[in-house]
Amino acid sequence: MKLGHLFLALSLLSTPVFAQAPPPASFEEAQSLFQDKNYAEAKKIADNWAEKGDARAFLMLGSIAQLGLGVEVDLKQAQLWYQKGADKGDADCELALAMLLITGSGKKPNVVDGAPWLQKAAEAGNVKAQYNLGLYYTGLYGTESDWPNAAKWFTAAAQKGNPRAQYNLALLHLDGKGVDKDQVKAAELLSKAAVQGMPEAAVEYGVMVFRGEGVQKDEALGAKWLLVAAQHGNAVAQNRLARILALGVPGVPQDPIEAMKWNLIAKKAGRGDVELDAAAEKADPGMLKDAQDRAARFKPLPDPTAQ
Numbered sequence: 001m002k003l004g005h006l007f008l009a010l011s012l013l014s015t016p017v018f019a020q021a022p023p024p025a026s027f028e029e030a031q032s033l034f035q036d037k038n039y040a041e042a043k044k045i046a047d048n049w050a051e052k053g054d055a056r057a058f059l060m061l062g063s064i065a066q067l068g069l070g071v072e073v074d075l076k077q078a079q080l081w082y083q084k085g086a087d088k089g090d091a092d093c094e095l096a097l098a099m100l101l102i103t104g105s106g107k108k109p110n111v112v113d114g115a116p117w118l119q120k121a122a123e124a125g126n127v128k129a130q131y132n133l134g135l136y137y138t139g140l141y142g143t144e145s146d147w148p149n150a151a152k153w154f155t156a157a158a159q160k161g162n163p164r165a166q167y168n169l170a171l172l173h174l175d176g177k178g179v180d181k182d183q184v185k186a187a188e189l190l191s192k193a194a195v196q197g198m199p200e201a202a203v204e205y206g207v208m209v210f211r212g213e214g215v216q217k218d219e220a221l222g223a224k225w226l227l228v229a230a231q232h233g234n235a236v237a238q239n240r241l242a243r244i245l246a247l248g249v250p251g252v253p254q255d256p257i258e259a260m261k262w263n264l265i266a267k268k269a270g271r272g273d274v275e276l277d278a279a280a281e282k283a284d285p286g287m288l289k290d291a292q293d294r295a296a297r298f299k300p301l302p303d304p305t306a307q
Contacts, residue, residue, distance in 0.1 A: 024048060025045045025048070026045075027045065027046070027049050027054060027056055027057065029045055030042045030045035030046050030049070030057070030060065031056075031060075033045070034060060037069075039064055039069040039070035039071075040070050042060065042064075043060075043061065043064055043070065043071075046060045046061050046064075047061070050081075050084075053088070055084075055085040055088050055090035055092070055093055056090075058081045058082065058084045058085035058088075058090070058093055059081070059082070059085055059090070059092050059093050059096060061081045062077075062078045062079075062080075062081030062082040062085070062093070062096055063078070063096070065077040065078035065081060066078035066096075066100065075100070078100060079097065079100055079101075081093075082096045082097035082100060083097055085097075086117055086120075089124075091120070091121040091124040091125070091126040091129065092121075092126065094117045094118070094120045094121035094124070094126070094129070095117075095118065095121040095126050095128055095129040095132070097114070097117050098114045098115070098116075098117035098118035098121060098129070098132075099114070099118070099132065100114070101113050101114030101117070102114035102115065102118065102136070102141055103141075109141070109142075111141050111142060111143060115136060115143075118132060118133050118136060119133060122153060122156070127157050127160045127161075127162050127165075128157075128162075130153045130154075130156040130157035130160075130162075130165070131153070131154065131157040131162050131164055131165045131168075133153040134149075134150045134151075134152075134153035134154035134157065134165060134168060134169075135150075135168070137149040137150035137152075137153065138150045138168075146178075147172065147177040147178030147179075148178040149178070150168075150172065150177075150178055151169065151172050151177070151178035151179045152178075153165075154168050154169040154172065155169055158189065158192075161192075161196075163192070163193040163196040163197075163198045163201065163305045164193070164198065164305060166189045166190070166192050166193040166201070167189070167190065167193045167198055167200060167201045167204075169189055170185075170186040170187075170189035170190045170193070170201070170204070171186070171204075173185045173186040173189065174186045182214075183208070183213050183214030184214045184215070185214075186208075186214055187205065187208050187209075187213070187214035187215040188214075190204050190205035190208065191205050191215075193205075193305070194206075194225060194228070196304065196305055197228075197232070197303065197304040197305055198303065198304075198305040199228075199229045199232035199233065199234040199237070199303055200229070200234065202225050202226070202228045202229035202232070202234070202237070203225070203226060203229035203234050203236055203237040203240070205225050206222045206223070206224070206225030206226040206228075206229060206237065206240075207222065207226070207240070208222075209221050209222035209225060210222025210223065210226070210244075218251075219244075219249045219250050219251055219252060220249075220250065220251025220252050221251075223241065223244050223249070223251070223252045226240050226241045226244070227241055230262060230265075231300070231301050232300055232301045232302075232303055233269070233300030233301070233303075235265075235266045235269035235270060235271035236271060238262045238263075238265050238266035238269065238271065239262070239263070239266040239271045239273055239276075241262050242258075242259045242260075242261075242262035242263040242266060242273065242276055243259075243273070243276065245258045245259035245262065246259035246263075246276060246279060256279075256283060256287060257287050257290050257291045257294070258291075258294075259276070259279075259291075260276075260279075260280050260283060260287070260288060260291035260292075260295075261291040261292075261294040261295045261298070263276040263277070263280065264280075264291060264292060264295040265295050265298050268295075
């Protein structure tokens with residue numbers, strides 16, 4: 001090998017190799033970190049995507065500021081982030097901005113400015129916005145009730161499977177507000193919400209099935225739905241279940257210990273029952289102690305439909 005070629009070869013071998021910079025983290029990584037409650041790292045990635053104008057980042061940063069996730073609560077900053085996304089036409093940011101304004105989140109509510117953003121998000125097809133717009137038209141936020149519009153937006157969200165919209169629309173059908181009074185339709189909607197685990201729907205549907213209102217009467221099945229609601233901490237269901245177990249009905253035999261247990265739990269939740277209390281006073285001390293122990297061990301199941 002000639003000397004010049006040798007020198008060139010040695011030079012190439014000695015040239016340093018610079019490591020390539022890692023690719024920027026994806027927004028999906030930020031979402032994963034956020035779900036793992038690693039808000040500081042999620043925020044770093046979201047800040048980068050916010051600089052690129054990503055509405056998802058605006059929503060995440062707004063949530064972090066509004067809820068004080070790893071930072072001080074800053075409602076003004078949260079509103080600014082949500083506004084950026086809303087101005088880009090992002091329905092999730094429109095909803096977040098609307099609810100921040102309407103509820104006030106600890107500050108004075110601003111329904112006038114919030115309502116148009118809620119309307120925009122609902123019209124864009126955002127299910128949660130449709131549900132909340134239905135609530136808005138019930139007069140929940142201090143405005144006049146508009147039952148036809150409440151029914152309209154509850155229907156839109158209910159058709160997309162929102163259990164709370166299904167529940168509220170069912171109540172409108174029971175009362176005939178904004179829609180025809182229709183127990184059959186109400187029972188159908190309540191059953192859909194109950195199947196998704198909504199305690200309030202389970203107790204209402206259970207009562208309708210137990211009584212045969214809008215649906216075929218089945219006391220045993222009605223009691224099962226009341227049990228579902230009772231297990232999720234619904235005091236009304238706990239009280240009704242206690243009465244059923246104390247008396248016994250077709251398909252549901254008497255169970256005095258369980259009756260006393262559910263009465264004790266309901267009473268602790270503020271749903272007392274003088275008749276059931278009187279019956280417990282006359283009960284066998286051992287059975288009462290068993291009921292008290294069961295009540296003490298009770299822990300309500302979480303509501304999977306909570307928003």
